[in-house]
Amino acid sequence: MPEVVLETIGLTKDFHGRRAVDNLNLRVFEGDVYGFLGPNGAGKSTTIRMLTGLVRPNRGSVRLLSKDISTDRTSALRGVGALVETPGFYKYLSARENLRILSRLSDGADSRQIDEVLDIVGLLDRADDKVRTFSHGMLQRLGIAQALLPKPRLVILDEPTSGLDPQGMRDVRELIKRLARDHKVTIFLSSHLLYEVEQICTKVGIINRGKLRAEGEVRELLGGDAGRVELRVDNTAKALSVLDSLDWVKVTETSGDRVSLRLPYDRIGAMNKCLVSAGVDVQAIIPQSSCLEDIFLRLTEGIGYAD
Amino acid sequence: MPIEFRLEISKLLRKPRTYIGPVAISALVVIALVAVKYGNEFRGIENRLAQDFILAGSFRNAAFLTRFMLLEFVVYMLLPVFVCIVFGDLVASEVADGTLRMLLCRPITRFRLLTSKYFVGTIYACVLTYGMGLLAYLLGFVFLGRGSLVNLADGIWVLPERIALLRLAVTYGLTALGMIAIGSIAFAISTFLSNSNGAVAGALGFVIGSGIIGQLDFFRWLKPYLLTSYLEVGRFIVGKPDIALFVKSVCVMLMYSIVAFVVGALIFQKRDVLS
Numbered sequence: 001m002p003e004v005v006l007e008t009i010g011l012t013k014d015f016h017g018r019r020a021v022d023n024l025n026l027r028v029f030e031g032d033v034y035g036f037l038g039p040n041g042a043g044k045s046t047t048i049r050m051l052t053g054l055v056r057p058n059r060g061s062v063r064l065l066s067k068d069i070s071t072d073r074t075s076a077l078r079g080v081g082a083l084v085e086t087p088g089f090y091k092y093l094s095a096r097e098n099l100r101i102l103s104r105l106s107d108g109a110d111s112r113q114i115d116e117v118l119d120i121v122g123l124l125d126r127a128d129d130k131v132r133t134f135s136h137g138m139l140q141r142l143g144i145a146q147a148l149l150p151k152p153r154l155v156i157l158d159e160p161t162s163g164l165d166p167q168g169m170r171d172v173r174e175l176i177k178r179l180a181r182d183h184k185v186t187i188f189l190s191s192h193l194l195y196e197v198e199q200i201c202t203k204v205g206i207i208n209r210g211k212l213r214a215e216g217e218v219r220e221l222l223g224g225d226a227g228r229v230e231l232r233v234d235n236t237a238k239a240l241s242v243l244d245s246l247d248w249v250k251v252t253e254t255s256g257d258r259v260s261l262r263l264p265y266d267r268i269g270a271m272n273k274c275l276v277s278a279g280v281d282v283q284a285i286i287p288q289s290s291c292l293e294d295i296f297l298r299l300t301e302g303i304g305y306a307d
Numbered sequence: 308m309p310i311e312f313r314l315e316i317s318k319l320l321r322k323p324r325t326y327i328g329p330v331a332i333s334a335l336v337v338i339a340l341v342a343v344k345y346g347n348e349f350r351g352i353e354n355r356l357a358q359d360f361i362l363a364g365s366f367r368n369a370a371f372l373t374r375f376m377l378l379e380f381v382v383y384m385l386l387p388v389f390v391c392i393v394f395g396d397l398v399a400s401e402v403a404d405g406t407l408r409m410l411l412c413r414p415i416t417r418f419r420l421l422t423s424k425y426f427v428g429t430i431y432a433c434v435l436t437y438g439m440g441l442l443a444y445l446l447g448f449v450f451l452g453r454g455s456l457v458n459l460a461d462g463i464w465v466l467p468e469r470i471a472l473l474r475l476a477v478t479y480g481l482t483a484l485g486m487i488a489i490g491s492i493a494f495a496i497s498t499f500l501s502n503s504n505g506a507v508a509g510a511l512g513f514v515i516g517s518g519i520i521g522q523l524d525f526f527r528w529l530k531p532y533l534l535t536s537y538l539e540v541g542r543f544i545v546g547k548p549d550i551a552l553f554v555k556s557v558c559v560m561l562m563y564s565i566v567a568f569v570v571g572a573l574i575f576q577k578r579d580v581l582s
Contacts, residue, residue, distance in 0.1 A: 049581070055580065055581065056577070074416060078414045101317075105310065
């Protein structure tokens with residue numbers, strides 16, 4: 001079983017009597033790309049700040065790479081790279097100088113390594129330019145570069161594509177995928193963008209109002225191999241009687257000439273054959289891909305957004 | 308030398324605001340030099356003195372200019388402003404720029420980081436204060452020449468050059484200690500603010516407020532505890548120095564510095580970094 005690289009136990013934080021994070025239990029294993037999903041104000045950033053020791057929890061603990069951050073902060077953060085919200089750099093220094101300052105605090109990162117991380121994020125050619133001349137997207141990439149400096153086993157990223165244009169978002173997502181795939185880095189990233197988490201992550205935790213509402217493999221949450229399909233048929237009653245006889249089909253809703261159902265994707269052809277054989281005229285089979293948005297809305301509907 | 312300390316020094320040297328103080332103080336020394344050399348006021352005093360005494364050389368010399376720079380306005384207002392600009396910026400600007408987050412996500416302790424910043428601030432206060440004295444002496448040496456220090460307040464005192472320089476060095480040291488104490492207040496305030504201007508204003512407000520309170524009869528009992536009561540450093544240069552008062556001044560300034568640093572460290576240790 002892979003090692004647990006990030007674990008929170010009963011993590012709780014109150015701000016002025018308002019509970020921002022409530023008894024949060026997370027486990028991230030080596031090799032995961034874990035998406036921490038939630039609406040704005042759900043408690044994502046507070047959680048990430050507690051993970052990195054910037055905010056002290058009222059209760060509970062955080063363990064990074066098996067070290068407790070509140071009792072053994074320096075050991076816990078060794079081997080961890082983090083980008084918390086919009087990265088802040090010394091504007092009067094160049095990208096390289098900024099990284100040099102941060103690298104000296106990251107046990108043993110040398111100038112070769114600085115060039116390496118600048119290359120990974122595509123900023124090597126701007127390394128000697130003052131940070132004040134950088135666009136938001138470049139700052140974000142430089143933020144990721146500094147997170148990679150300690151040759152981390154775990155990278156924690158808070159809304160890494162926040163404020164980027166579509167191309168910038170795509171670049172950062174590609175970069176994250178590359179890090180996980182090529183550099184074997186475990187990634188914990190927060191986002192309020194469902195599409196982003198669905199695209200990048202292997203695991204997801206959904207948080208709202210400070211509580212973890214769901215957690216699991218993205219594939220599992222999306223329904224595994226089963227999919228939702230909508231049929232349009234000429235005779236709904238006849239179609240329903242055929243579908244009822246198929247034990248691998250589950251009808252979820254009917255409306256006029258439309259029948260919504262769930263079934264394994266690889267059985268769509270067989271179902272169609274059965275319907276046609278029974279004399280049902282199948283006018284359309286429309287796959288309704290279940291997306292994280294459905295799950296997210298289902299879990300957060302009625303709960304509302306946290307302030 | 309700890310890496311955090313070296314990094315803080317290099318950051319300080321790269322910040323434009325670090326140089327506001329030295330540039331302004333240098334300009335002030337040059338202005339003072341011109342005033343001492345060409346000002347009618349000083350020439351008039353010298354002429355009046357020459358009527359009663361036989362003057363060998365001029366009292367307007369390097370030691371006089373160095374002593375002259377410890378004007379009340381400089382010690383109570385100008386130096387504190389420039390020292391607070393740097394001390395108040397050490398933590399607060401890192402919070403405002405978001406760089407503190409980046410630093411604290413590294414495997415370093417908050418205490419080490421804060422201590423490094425504080426020591427950089429103290430070095431700055433010393434360099435600025437002694438730098439002012441040194442520049443005044445060097446410019447005075449080149450443009451006015453050397454000689455004994457003649458003090459004209461509270462009677463006429465003449466100090467041989469060697470003793471004058473020694474006393475000036477000690478007095479500048481006391482001034483630096485006073486600046487560290489004031490800077491420490493700005494530093495303590497900056498540990499819970501996200502804006503360095505607030506820390507500068509807070510510390511200067513404290514100095515001005517202490518100065519005002521020290522002048523009020525009703526608060527006379529508070530005077531021995533006020534930092535501003537010990538910033539009148541010029542009194543230790545001439546006459547028979549009051550060693551007990553000097554030692555007390557050092558102790559009060561050290562106490563202010565230590566208390567401010569400890570308060571700042573406690574706040575910083577517990578602070579949630581939210582911005």
